Amino acid sequence: MPRASVREQIVDAAYEQFHRHGYNAAGVKLITDSAGVPKGSFYNHFESKEALALVVMDRYGESRHLETLADKKVLALTRLREHFEFLAKDIVDFGYERGCVYGNFSTEAADHIPAIREGVRTGFDHWADAITAAIREAQEDGSITSSQDPGTLGRFLVNAWEGAIVGERAAKDGSSFAAFFTVAFDTLLR
Amino acid sequence: MPRASVREQIVDAAYEQFHRHGYNAAGVKLITDSAGVPKGSFYNHFESKEALALVVMDRYGESRHLETLADKKVLALTRLREHFEFLAKDIVDFGYERGCVYGNFSTEAADHIPAIREGVRTGFDHWADAITAAIREAQEDGSITSSQDPGTLGRFLVNAWEGAIVGERAAKDGSSFAAFFTVAFDTLLR
Known part of the structure; x- marks a missing residue:
């Protein structure tokens, strides 16, 4: 197998280090050392750490497999x-650590770095759109009887999920994920 | 008026700097300069930045005025x-920046610093308990007909609120808060 290009090695390492340490704590030196x-x-290969962060966010977005939400x-x-x-398993497998790259970047870097804020906003929008489309389909096929506006509910569920991660990083006991699945699937998506 | 003690000046400055820059970016030098x-x-006055962060978290908790949730x-x-x-106004007044100290510390520091993780966990627990108690009262006085377990719903709402903040820090357009109020008060707390 050919050796990964230097660019690719940097992106792989940055993905790991941003996810593990957050945006501010993962400096260029830590990333290149790693x-x-x-x-x-x-x-x-990159104009700035910020430019690399945008590449990492794209790759993180792909790893969320939003295409499965549209699988008819x-x-x-x-x-x-x-x-x-699928998202819960990812977090539990890391012992409730690391969280979501979008959420981490939003919390740590969106206030100060406009390009990161824009990247996170776009990531959340694509995700909410994919959930909204699936909710609309479920309303149409009758498996959800709630008439709540699917766009409102899609946005709400994305945020509720991000918040459940914030809760789990503190408690690490599964209670926030359990509350999410109960309320989301027993009440909101009914 | 007597001059605030040095300790008090440090706590005030740390409150501001942790809220504005986050845990990692607000170093001791930035705090004492400020x-x-x-x-x-x-x-x-403090054994460590970590010890100061715990004092700031307590003060932040007081500023959430949980006692109003119990005002009969x-x-x-x-x-x-x-x-x-009240919580929304606080965030909007800062132009959707800064977020929630608990959420920021959970995202930035809980993985690495056990005492901070414990402080955030305790803060979230007290908050969820206060919301749970109010939900239970509202179920008892008949203003909420939903029979959802109040503890599950209380935990869910705390997290959904934290996530709405994460969403707003990226979008800064009020859409995540609007979705929260619509879903929370038109569907969940009915």
């Missing part, structure tokens, strides 16, 4: 549940 | 709405 490349090589072979309501179960 | 006291005076002179459902309106 990638095993000279710090000087960084600026051959599966009942829309089942897709919604499986989507959140 | 307090207008010598950096050397810090360790006469006001209908419990009204108290719940006024509580979240």
Whole structure:
């Protein structure tokens, strides 16, 4: 197998380090050290840490597999549940640490760095749109009887999920995820 | 009026700097500079930045005015709405910046600093308990007909609020708060 390009090594390392330490604590030196490349090589590939963060956010977005929310072979309501179960597994597998890259960047960097704020906003919007479309389908196929506006509910569920992660990073006991699944699927998506 | 003690000046400055810059970016030097006291005076009053963060979290908790959630002179459902309106105003007044100290510390520091994680967990627990008690009262006085377990709903609402803040820090357009109030008060607390 060919050796990953230096650029690719930097992106892989940044993905890991941003996720583990957050935006501010993961400096260029930490990222290049972790990638095993000279710090000087960084600026051959990226204009700034900020530019790298945008690439990482795109890759994180892809890893959320939003396409499964549009997979017509599966009942829309089942897709919604499986989507959140997939996201929960990711967090539980890291011992409730690290959180969501979008949420971390929003909390840590959105106030100060307009490009990151814009990247997070776009990421949340795409995600809420994918959930909204699945809710609309489930309302149309009759598996959800609630007539709540799907766009409002989609936005609400994205945020409620982000907040459940914030709760779990403090409690690490599964109670916030359990409350999310109970309220989301027993009340809101009915 | 007597001059605030050095300790008090440090706590005031830390409250501001942690809220504005987050835990990691607000170093001891930034805090003492902002307090207008010598950096050397810090360790006469606090063992560590971490110890100061715990004091700031307590003060932040007091500023949330959870006691109003237990004020029997006001209908419990009204108290719940006024509580979240109060929290929303705080964020909107800062132009959707800064967020919630608990949420910021959970995201930035809980993974790495056990005492901070414990402080955030306790803060969220007290808050969820106060909301849970008000929900239970509203179920008892008949203003909420939903029979959802109040503890589950209380925890869910705390997290959904934290997530709405995460959403607003990216979008800064009021859409996440609007979705919160619509879903929370038109569906969940009915």
